Amino acid sequence: MVVSVADFRASLSGAAPAPGLVPPLAALWWAAKGQWDQAHKIVMNEETAEAAWVHAYLHRVEGDLGNAGYWYRQAGQPAAKDSLETEWERIASALLGGGKT
Template sequence: MNPNTDELRRILDLLRQGQWNAAHDRVQQVEGLLAAWLHGILHWQEGDLEDAENWYERAGRRFRQRGTLDQELTEFEAALHRPGA
């Protein structure tokens, strides 16, 4: 399994526990499209929409076409389980 995937799961857990600062600090250390997407989700949750849109773009996703926060988190978690994640 990809070590980044394990770290992204840990970061997702931190986010869901409300530990946004810790999650944000850790996601900055991970590279890749999934990390950029999660970074965007964190900025969105923090209310920083400009940076959220930037990170979504880096992840190859369209910020303005996103779902609800719960939908995005569910979709992100599903992406972590896909082969090659």
């Protein structure tokens, strides 16, 4: 099981996410691999705030800021203004740390 952002990032060398990852983390993993569609399929029907946050990030990656804004509101998160990499890191850290999102 992945327990740190460093471990999570290291797992990107694999062909698939680590077994047992919660859906938002699995989606974030696929997003880091450039597999937007795979990532989106994972979170689009999840109803957690964590999934909504990853969903918002994915639409930001896509450039659909209006849709991203909707998902940030669903997640209870402010719309990100920093780099995509910084946001990815922040989401991964929050999800891996078990912090409320």
